[in-house]
Amino acid sequence: MVKPKKERLIESIDNVSVKEFGAANFVLDLNEDIKESLKGIYPDKWKELFLFPVFRLLYNTPIKNLQTYYAMSFLSETLPGAYLSPKKVGNMLRACQEISRQFY
Numbered sequence: 001m002v003k004p005k006k007e008r009l010i011e012s013i014d015n016v017s018v019k020e021f022g023a024a025n026f027v028l029d030l031n032e033d034i035k036e037s038l039k040g041i042y043p044d045k046w047k048e049l050f051l052f053p054v055f056r057l058l059y060n061t062p063i064k065n066l067q068t069y070y071a072m073s074f075l076s077e078t079l080p081g082a083y084l085s086p087k088k089v090g091n092m093l094r095a096c097q098e099i100s101r102q103f104y
Helices: 005-015 022-030 032-041 046-059 063-071 086-103
Strands: none
Touching: 005 063, 022 032, 022 046, 032 046, 046 063, 046 086, 063 086
């Protein structure tokens, strides 16, 4: 029986010897100003707020796979310590939505 894709990806993380670099680093360099703004406004959540749209842009990944893509990307070396579990990302997006509602 073939295991689900998510399980196979998680198992393969320990065997990763080469991480994706080019596209992620290009996006990181182009958006340095956004990254710095997020650091100032959300000092405890800026990595997750920055990485979520990057992975959605590059891989069109669902929220449930963000942590796996992060682990296999060079961004896990460049921006270590981000936690992109589905629950954390969902809570973060809801909190941002509530903040934006205060302004509109």
